[in-house]
Amino acid sequence: MFKVLKKQGNARRGEFHTVHGVIQTPVFMNVGTVAAIKGALDTFDLENIGCQVQLSNTYHLHLRPGDDVVRDMGGLHKFMNWKHPILTDSGGFQVFSLSKLRNIKEEGVYFSSHIDGHKIFMGPEQSMQIQSNLASTIAMAFDECVENPAPHNYAKDSADMTVRWLKRCKIEMDRLNGLDGTINKKQMLFGINQGSTYDDLRIEHMKEIAELDLDGYAIGGLAVGETTDEMYRIIEAVEPFAPIDKPRYLMGVGTPLNILEAVDRGVDFFDCVMPSRNARHGTIFTSNGIVNILNAKYERDDTPLDPNCKCHTCQNFSRAYLRHLFKAKEMLGMRLAVIHNLYFYNNLMAEIREALDSDTFDEYKRKKVAVLGQRV
């Protein structure tokens, strides 16, 4: 159940109630594709960072260790010792991003494993069954993610099929939630809006899936080749047609700036690999802008990554030490950088929520936008 506590313009401050606890929104979900946050973080680290929701991946966990293994171990929560909500991505995007040889049909997608190349079939029913075995809090619908730019007719056919797939997902999820052996019988389902960069397709698609009374609505197929302005325009076009009493989730986005702009346009949920991937490559987000910790100028810099940050890394270690760890390719460097970047993202969301609570979001956003893209 989703409750909007406050609104400022289109920006929403809300609460999403789940069997695994309440999610305060707007929220950033930390990406742990294979039931692990890359950079050697465990779930205790995530608690300290202030992470509310973790995202894991249907496709990856199906391949390894196998969703049947996770089910037999009591589901993802027990398996990785995480008590809070987990959202599982459906595998639709991975088919699009990982597999070059894929054959998309009405029944589902035929493609080959990125690990050993063996043939795999996944359709809406398979995706729901796997996610039910994983027993996540929220399951995502199985969709086709179209790369931008795409021809209008291809985008329309794809969006139409994604609606048909979504209906099959809902039927299968309802069936699975009713089975005796199901671990999480209250597993929720989010639908995914598609339609490439075409306002008419996006709006028509959103209207159709809004009728299905799902637990939440995602906007997918963005940040996959279109410009940032197009992305904002699509969000604006679709927002009026998304149910107001359900959370909106912008999939795979984005930079801190993207998140501020999307919150301002009515989005509640986010996830992105950017804080963790960039951290592993030495790009650090700070309250003063972006730091590339590999830069020579930090060789003898005794200050923390971000002087205003309260994370474990900034409280205890210097830029000079972090740079050394990265140069030496020590795992610890990645770990400390990931801890910081994830803290930064989660803290950004906490500040956004506070600003919305105190009706100062506009002012907060204006201040942040001026600084976030800069290099330190």
Added chain:
RNA sequence: GUGGGUAUAGCUCAGUUGGUUAGAGCGCUAGUUUGUGGCACUAGAGGUCGAGGGUUCGAUUCCCUCUAUCCACC
């Protein structure tokens, strides 16, 4: 001491049968990263080719001397 080898980018080495602006890998410098194939990708800087002399229209390349260094032998 004798004989032989080597000397080219910060490092390890290619190369030129003598011919425009001398290459690679690593390192270095900077940039990129958006529902994550675990450490990726893109670009850039950097060399009077050990020193001196000779042959030649022209030498990093051929010859001589020196220096450094490695190996073997005494």
